[in-house]
Amino acid sequence: MTVHALLLRRETTLPGLLAAASLSSACFGAAVGSYTGRWQILFDAVKMPVYLIGTLTISFAAMHVFAARERHARETFAAAMETVALTAVVLGALAPIVWLLGVSLPFSPGLGTPEAQRGYKILILLLTGSVAAGGVCGIARLHFRLRSARLTAAWVLIYQFVGAQMAWLLKPWVSHTGLDDRFLPLRENLRGNFYESVFRTVLGLFS
Amino acid sequence: MSTTALADAKLFDKLERDQFDSDGLARGLGGRFSVVAAILRAPGAFVRDLKSEKNLAGYATSLVLTTFLFSAAYGAILGMFQPGLQTLFAAAKLPIVVLGTALLCTPTFYVFNGILGSKFTFRQTLAAVLFLSASIALVLVAFAPITWFFTVSTSASGFLTFLHLAVFFISAVYGIHSLNTARKYLGYIEQTHTPINGAFLLLWFVIVLFVALQMAYYLRPFIEPSPDLKFFLGQRGLFLDAFRGY
Numbered sequence: 001m002t003v004h005a006l007l008l009r010r011e012t013t014l015p016g017l018l019a020a021a022s023l024s025s026a027c028f029g030a031a032v033g034s035y036t037g038r039w040q041i042l043f044d045a046v047k048m049p050v051y052l053i054g055t056l057t058i059s060f061a062a063m064h065v066f067a068a069r070e071r072h073a074r075e076t077f078a079a080a081m082e083t084v085a086l087t088a089v090v091l092g093a094l095a096p097i098v099w100l101l102g103v104s105l106p107f108s109p110g111l112g113t114p115e116a117q118r119g120y121k122i123l124i125l126l127l128t129g130s131v132a133a134g135g136v137c138g139i140a141r142l143h144f145r146l147r148s149a150r151l152t153a154a155w156v157l158i159y160q161f162v163g164a165q166m167a168w169l170l171k172p173w174v175s176h177t178g179l180d181d182r183f184l185p186l187r188e189n190l191r192g193n194f195y196e197s198v199f200r201t202v203l204g205l206f207s
Numbered sequence: 208m209s210t211t212a213l214a215d216a217k218l219f220d221k222l223e224r225d226q227f228d229s230d231g232l233a234r235g236l237g238g239r240f241s242v243v244a245a246i247l248r249a250p251g252a253f254v255r256d257l258k259s260e261k262n263l264a265g266y267a268t269s270l271v272l273t274t275f276l277f278s279a280a281y282g283a284i285l286g287m288f289q290p291g292l293q294t295l296f297a298a299a300k301l302p303i304v305v306l307g308t309a310l311l312c313t314p315t316f317y318v319f320n321g322i323l324g325s326k327f328t329f330r331q332t333l334a335a336v337l338f339l340s341a342s343i344a345l346v347l348v349a350f351a352p353i354t355w356f357f358t359v360s361t362s363a364s365g366f367l368t369f370l371h372l373a374v375f376f377i378s379a380v381y382g383i384h385s386l387n388t389a390r391k392y393l394g395y396i397e398q399t400h401t402p403i404n405g406a407f408l409l410l411w412f413v414i415v416l417f418v419a420l421q422m423a424y425y426l427r428p429f430i431e432p433s434p435d436l437k438f439f440l441g442q443r444g445l446f447l448d449a450f451r452g453y
Contacts, residue, residue, distance in 0.1 A: 004329070092318075093317065093319070094315060095314070096310075096314060096315075097311060097414065099311075103443075104421055104422075104425035104443050104444070105444070105445060106444055115444070119445070122445060
């Protein structure tokens with residue numbers, strides 16, 4: 001019921017949105033994990049809701065500062081939660097297709113073969129496309145709720161800034177090693193951060 | 208009035224006159240199969256029932272049943288090139304591909320249409336997608352006698368592969384045309400919202416095609432059995448690899 005109301009822009013409740021976001025993103029996570037298989041399915045099903053809702057929890061205070069003049073915290077949180085829930089529902093809708101590709105694309109433990117490398121790249125491309133589709137739908141809804149392009153841009157910027165690092169912290173998602181032996185290698189993930197890694201990659205292009 | 212608008216007006220007038228007793232769907236096995244008449248002769252009546260959510264459960268079960276049986280019948284002919292266990296395997300695999308594709312793509316259809324302004328419920332969306340799968344299965348079974356004739360009288364598997372691909376292409380085009388006509392008529396009788404977005408429907412057909420080809424490739428072989436007569440090879444790969452040999 002919440003999903004239908006969410007799609008039709010009708011009134012929803014916070015617990016309903018939270019449940020829809022958690023379940024839909026867990027389905028998408030499980031579909032992503034199906035490429036590596038076994039435990040990775042469970043790992044990603046747990047990590048995906050943590051990623052979406054955790055990012056919102058950390059970035060909400062900063063997001064609210066920009067909207068506090070015109071809106072109460074409850075209103076801004078409802079708008080932000082609706083956006084995250086819609087993004088998650090879109091990802092959940094794409095989950096069956098991602099799952100089919102996940103179980104049927106070429107794979108080998110360690111991704112050692114050229115075919116497996118190709119399968120891995122196709123999956124990454126599919127995930128990027130899915131997340132982009134979810135993001136576009138979420139941003140369109142956010143703009144509809146906030147009715148301000150500047151505020152929408154500020155919120156998206158803050159959410160993405162935190163989200164990129166959150167995704168880095170929660171990796172591996174697809175596991176480029178092809179093994180399902182790491183749920184959350186925090187020691188490894190806390191070494192460096194997303195932006196430092198991007199900076200090094202860019203530097204590497206010119207050296 | 209433009210030519211397209213005139214053609215649409217004629218089509219809507221024809222669809223308006225379609226009559227189908229959907230209460231009869233619940234009357235035993237024969238009643239279930241009467242849905243074939245709705246697909247072929249009275250799609251307008253089906254669309255009106257879809258809009259008013261009348262007998263949706265009856266339609267859904269009938270459409271699933273016809274899709275399953277008709278695609279299984281065509282699947283059996285696919286596997287008849289070398290009769291035996293492969294006939295059974297192919298008969299079991301084709302309904303998985305047709306129904307599986309429909310079910311895997313339904314959430315995408317529901318969510319994106321909802322975002323684009325449709326007020327269709329998940330049940331209505333599912334019935335519309337099953338209408339597509341049943342239309343495809345119906346054309347497949349209509350071509351079954353012809354493909355059977357060529358299967359028993361030909362020894363070249365290459366020719367048969369292209370014949371089956373041509374039949375699948377015709378059935379897909381018929382299915383797409385049926386759902387697109389239903390979309391147009393729904394837009395005509397539904398004044399408050401757009402139940403199926405036209406531009407998204409085109410994109411969705413591409414997704415459906417991609418999913419169907421990938422699923423069929425994963426569940427191969429269909430025509431010639433594997434050397435050890437396995438249900439499916441279990442070999443991963445992208446469907447585009449199938450065209451490498453040509």
